[in-house]
Amino acid sequence: MSLPSTTKLSPHFFHIPTRLMGLDEEIPSARGNHQEQCYRIVIIQEGEGLLHADESSYPVFRGSVFGSRSLTELMLESIRLTPLKGLYMEYRCFCIDDSASYGIECNVPIHDIPSEILRLAGELESIWGGADQGEPFQLQHLFIKLLQEIHAETVCRSSSQHRPWVEQAQQYMEENYHKDLTREQMAAMAGVSPEHFSRMFRKHAGLTFNEYLTLFRIRKTQERLLTGSKDLNTLAQEVGYKEGLYLSRKFKEAVGVSPTDYKRKPKRIAALNLNHTASLLALGVTPELGVYTPWLQQTPHSNHLSAEHRFDPYALAFDHYYKTIASSNPDLIISYDSAMENKALLALAPVLKLPFKTMSWREQFRFIASAIDKDAAAEEWLARYDELVAHSNEVLNGVLGKRGSAIVWEICVDTAYCFSGSFGRGSQILYHDIGFQPPARLVDEGVHRRGFVEANISEIASYAADYIFITSLPNHPYGQKRVDALFSSKEWLHLDAVRHNRVYVLDQPELFFGYDPISTQAQLHEMINALTEHHKYA
Template sequence: MSVISMTAAANKGRTTASHTFYMPVNLFEIDDLVVPYVSPNAIILIVWGGEGALLVDGHEHDLSRGTVFLSDVLTQMELRVESRSPLRGIGIEYRCLTPEGSSPEGLHHPIPLQRVPAGLLRPAGEFKHIWMEPQLSSPFQAQQLFAQLLQGLSEELAARQQPSHSWFDQSLHYMDAHYNEELTREQMAEQAGVSPEHFSRTFRKHTGRTFNAHLTLLRIRSAQQLLLIGTPNLNTLALQVGYKEGLYLSRKFKQSVGLSPTAYRHSRKNIVTLDSNHTASLIALDITPELGVYTSWLEQLHSKKKMKSRQKFNPYIHTPATYYEALASVRPDLIISYSNAEVNKSLLPLAPVMELPLMTMSWRDQFLLIADIVNKRLKAEDWLAKHDQMMDVVNHRLDRDLGARGTAIVWEIGSHAAYCFSSSFGRGCQILYDDLGFQPPGKLLEQGIAAKGYIEADIEAIASYPADYIIFTSMPSCPDSRLRFDRLLRSPKWRSLDAVKHNRVYYLNEPELFYGYDPLSTQAQLQELLHALTPHEINLYRGLSKMSDRV
């Protein structure tokens, strides 16, 4: 056979792939981009913190936490950094290739994307860590993480570039706020400036429900939520949700839920929790959610209590579609979540979503509200009463051992910054400030930490927040942050702090435990803090352990 015929035979049936492949070629810290920078490759610029501006081909754009800039063309960039809050982040250069050798375009957007979801950027932090410290046992991990990052950014671009249906979105928002009033399709269509027929077609296309079915859903879900936190008269409840009398509400309720309002209030429910804090509150009441979010610490505690196992839910591994499917698979009667309007609205077809406000409701009040929902109010009050007895013992001992408490600050070291907290954000501060009588440093109060719940600072700036007691609940986990933290500990400013001189700095490094803002985590955090503050009080720890078992 000739060479030509052999080549033809080899190529017979072979087609050239039309796929594009993306290869990262360079990674740099964002603060290195301080002079005009021109890259021949596509580039992703990711801002993790700080404030500044990006000058792109003569046009200036604001940069802050959660900003992403995407360019696939030869672009001249220059950063302008705010000295009060320097920018932190990374840049990734990558090439786009096809099997035939052409260079297609990468991701591009003419202006930086603002407020990109934090979960979408998680692969970027992991990618940086793997890029800086390659793992020989996982040679393809960097490529996997980069592909995951590109996929997420591509989906975010597509979502932002979809044509908006402003009148339709406004109609949905109006219904959310006024479902308990007299609403008709014709009234809503007139308000939107479209015909009733067009309104109906658009509504069904985007919600999968008719206008009347959606209005009924909003009203019945609201009635379910009100029933779970009280037992109002049916006629009163009907008026609250938009119906004229209780008999009609009862009929509509039974059509939608399959139970009467009274039977629903007292029925056993399949509960889904979308945050580990709410899972922990249920476990403290001896209830296991049908599907719940757990930390590994909470899983161990759940196993120790020998409670019946249910399904565990990891919200970070799902797309919006599989997220919904995972929840639907357990046929929930109730979903407990923190306030997140857009996500929670999408779950209404499954079950009522009991939204607990973040930061404005203490862990105690959240615990009591969840107890009301599951008819366990007396058990929760008994739990809190025993916890308060425990706090009385602890404070009596601290009065003897420490006297006046002074100031305390809790730090958590992240990949690129340090964070300290107020009591409304937990992290052990709810114990230090609310129960044990410590005070936040004056500088935190001056910076308004109570309003935001936390303050972000450079790792090197930790020494600028002096306190009588300094507590680290999370230590550096990547080479860059470890280097910066070591630099802090060697600095003269750090060594001059009174807390350092008097050995009142505590390295607890229990990030998962201190993340919890719930009764069980609070109890465990208390014991960790006391181990640090009063290391000689062995009898106190034993007493607390026994009291904890009784609680």
Template sequence: MTTRYSNVLNQHGHCFYMPIRVTVLSHLSADENSITQSSYSILIMVQGGDGYIEINNERLHLTPGCVLSFPGSATFKLPPQSGLHGVWIEYTGVMPDGLMKSPLDNDLIPQLRKCPAQITGLGGELHSAWTKPQADKPFAVQALFTDLIMKVNSTPMVTSVVESSSGWLPLVLQYIDEHYSEDLTRSQMAGLAGVSPEHFSRSFRNTTGQTFSAYLSLLRIRKAQERLLTGTPNLSHLALEVGYGEGTYLSRKFKQFVGLSPTAYHSKNKRIVTLNYNHTASLRALEITPQLGPYSAWLESLDTVPTARKLSLEARRASAVFHSVASARPDVIISYSLYGENKQLLALAPVIELPFMQMSWREQFTLIAEVAGRRLQAEEWLQRYDQRCHEANLQLDRNMGARGTAIVWEIGHGCAYCFSSSYGRGCQVLYNDLGFKLPQAIIDQDISNRGFIKTAIEDIPDYPADHIIITGLPDDPQGLQRIDRLFHSEQWRQLEAVRTSRVHILDQPDMFYGFDPLSSQAQLHVLLRVLTS
């Protein structure tokens, strides 16, 4: 029987592809030497972040939407702290008479595609099905993987990873960022880009608006400013840190670019610009109004802010933001790590980049206070907040004893999101300050690394918890109909939290969006009220 089927398959030449390993990129990059080669074909689907992978000793720049395929016979390394979020798939093609090379592989040359979110999202679904198999869906992994590789194969390839300055420039800028304190030369950078020194200089200036030498000098001065903003380094030591031989030369270059000496810059009251709601709120907690910053509707309701100091994020374009920030004449800009956008802003002022999902709101608040010269005030604010948390926990101890699990849902147009403590929405208060635990169902889906999980509204009951908190509801008729059907479904009614009246519908998405001191304080107040009512 086996021989008969093998002959039929050989006659028609069919090959079947199946996954061998499915994991998340963060698990691989945690160990620098975890993988260097594989026996199988590899597919990388980038869902978030910005970083690099080394293949055959060449670094490739990957951003959200990138799908990279290459044979496992290539040598490769995903550096630690690569900053990439997504899915790593190892798979093989099988025929009765042996293994078959994937059509997504081309010798040792990686194939790069830019795919829409619906395709990269299939990678997340495949990872969920792989790590949490369901007995009633025995073919889920096979079906998802087949659908995935068919869609990837039908997506056109990017013709070349490094065919122009748009390909090699991010690589060069990243290298300069990491090695600016060294003796870098134009010839070195041209060699890194794989172009002639003349072509490098022309392309570099056309793209960045500066010569390589001017860009490097500006970067070194901005790094010196960052160090002065968060400490009081010795000038001679600081000069060596940023690539200059002595303090007097640094002081001269510093004044050339900044217009002040390092000492004068360190002691002056800074004109601060923020680029997101959380950092604006951190400054407001310190009783500072940024020179320019965005305000959520909830944050704006707390205080009157002059229109000239509001940064609009509606239909935000990089050029519009640049011109708005330039008009504010900032001494420092505070932002999350947004590589391309922040690079442009370096021409205006040093950019203090706070890594997203890697720093708690307390750590961000403390660093911002250091930049603003309000470290003591921040410590006093946190002491008062910690006292409120202590009192809240005593009240919860009296009312409910052991906390149990809790889940926070924000329900939007056609889908629902739940979060980890690194994504705000009150989860930093529930899990870090009040002692509630994440439900096992979202732990199994690696929410700690992913930050959030997206699911259909109808699938919310698949994530049971002792307490269910809904911070936002859809405002469209179709979404409201789906919510109504959910609340009347038997699956919803059978949830323990529903039967014991531990579902809290708050519908305050604007306030719960915040991941900052003021929002956390307000979220603590609301959560305590509903949990003890």
């Protein structure tokens, strides 16, 4: 049935990818390209450098994305030893009524994009030029999903630029606290009177301008005292004061003790995630508040744990979350740097923020130990662990000889995940401690860049490895049915690991979720026991 002639269709846009290449190749020149409908996207997956767009230059690094029309001349330049890695894409835009085209344009790169964008880009790269004929629309689906995610992020960033001036003023203070800031300067930047600035700032932040600036400077001082020893005069200049004596006075007014006494005294610690809780327990320190799994609670390290020490961050609304942490009266809060609540918690104590998924468990363990003067205890613990690793390798040398490839799968209801050594789940042991290598397909798909690979349960059999570990199985009947179908499939049964009984179904998700000293040691025991099931291992 045809539409009435009076009906006017709204413009609808369709986007078709036409080119995808790695950044190790030269970006095509825009000269002579007059296709107005053509757009470009650059996604940085690794490295640090500069993106030159026409006559402007911008810093870019892992998690940067840039979008423009094809007429923009682009060039990338690495500025570190590690070269820039990522993707360059071109796509065409069509409209059903031949109106102007519409594509993503972020002519100044945006940074720290969500990991989902990096994951989708990596998956798109892996199937470009070789899409599975059984899923003919997979590439198109992935590309549109990627565009949606990038578009949503650019809209979000654009709206954040129009935040209330008081929020922008607060962020400016947090980024420039080491400078000589005054209320009058901040009011002039916001375009309001100093009196109005004071009223609105206090209403928004709960503190006056001077109170907030002092608090932020003192918290930064506490962080620096815990993460690096410096003389007080140098530290004062780093946080915005002219000399150490004045800093010491302001510090004691805010904290109740001098900077030296704060650094030396035992700390009441709130650890806001499992890995940092376990790191403290391995050092012989029970945090005032910590996150525990039932598995961790059953270990000898948690023998003296009481109910008030346990904290479930996922079961609390923010008001209760904040009040629970406040009730522990912490001197120090340990969290990942990606936690949205960190800023609000500064009113309670300094927040020691560790990079999320970019520090190994050993680095996190040592960092925490250094902050609480437990360096020697950490090194003793790591030395004992390394002795256990050495013994494990001696046993495996006799039982297995050459290691070969191995993969760890965590199977959920609808999806399965495998990980690089930087993400844990036992892979840190396989690849870093006992000599296994990731299978070729994982390497080809860039698991070391992204940290993990996500796959359908039915696809697990296509990741051939000499040894397969399954650390988690779904409890839901739907997921169990899909796993049963996998285990009975021809592709699975033909795998060398299956035919030679080198598949180890451990199914201990709580144990293998941990990426910390206690969990890693227990994971090592489980994996070695599985690999040496018919041999003596103690």
